[in-house]
Amino acid sequence: MAETRPIRVLVAKPGLDGHDRGAKIIARALRDAGMEVIYTGIRQTPEMIVEAAIQEDVDAILMSILSGAHMALFPKVMALLKQNNVADVLVAAGGILPDEDIPTITAMGIKGCFGPGTSMEEIIRFVRENIQADRLSVEV
């Protein structure tokens, strides 16, 4: 069946950043692109993010980190997703991610890394093109 439903995205701020203007701007842009955005606020643990992703049955998780803790937190999120057999959710990251870390982040299974200056159109297009199409088909 070809009929689709709105894309559901979790925008999450792992770690201790107190600053979430960027995450809010992205949440707003995704909303304006017709998506349902679950925003959970700052200071999320990997456990909270994965649990929210499961309960909300999201198609994508977008994580934003500015504090430099990404190499500690991203592997935990990816491990918890695996542990819970969540294999069909797109994971992408944004924030301050040094170039030399990006190959490692990508190797964890995080499909996109978006630094400062990324256009909203690019992120919206990335989500639309990379979420698993069969998740959106309303019949399973």
Added chain:
Amino acid sequence: MQNIIERLLAGDRRALARMVTLLESETPQARRYLAELHQHSGKAHIVGVTGAPGAGKSTLVTHLVRELRRREHKVGIVAVDPTSPFSGGAILGDRIRMMELAGDPNVFIRSMASRGSLGGLAASTRDVVRAMDAAGYDPIIIETVGTGQAEVEIMRTAQTVLVVVAPGMGDDIQAIKAGILEIADIFVVSKMDKPGADQTVAELAMLLSLDTRRSSAAWRIPIVKTSALKDEGFVQLADAVQHHHEYLLTSGLLTQRAQRQIRSELQMLVVQAVINTLKAEVHEDEWQRLIDEITNRERDPYTVAHELAVRIGLK
């Protein structure tokens, strides 16, 4: 893979989450699942929480659920936020306030976008509650979108309705007295730490005393005072919710309310079936032609509607 219903009944959170997505999409397959889920539901106490935007609904739900968890209930939460009428998108932000519940395996939180429904809930909220009920969550708390005067759909879905009023809204109490104030089983004045809170309590008490319909009923609507900042009033609130449930059970009102809700649900389902039949029978170009004719005053909507009704087999 095991059947999704079996997994849901066995307590698999991912099966429940996926089921909710299917139910939200309102497909024929979802209807078949619902028929099965119906047999396993009807056990949970369904509590609605409504009030104006910013009244403190999400915070109140968080504190109430914390108290219910102390009493070892396994709690389901459905939090509805509005869908943008322009883009069809939504920002579902109720989890921000519910952060402390996020790690608890005995709390299942699902955010729903209203997807065009105007009554304060989404069209499929009732179905989602049914799925949580079948999965063993009890009670199930429904948080409506921020409401004004007329969003009383929660009355047709919940068994116990909490109306949350924040202090400092002054004459707003007057403004909403004919709307959502009428559907309360329990009033909550939130933010009791704010100035003017006692005034709000007094105004509500006066409104209640003027309400002859309800002051003569066996259930005396309590006004519960809460402050999330000071963590006060939530034991009393959980007690009030429990007392109302007991009252519904012993008075026979629970069955009466359930029957009223089933009647309205049945009617809605039939209306939906008629709309679906109509969509299958009349194609878009014909709709457009009919609309043009009515716009140009060549025909009138009443006659056209009657003809369409006859065409799909209605008398």
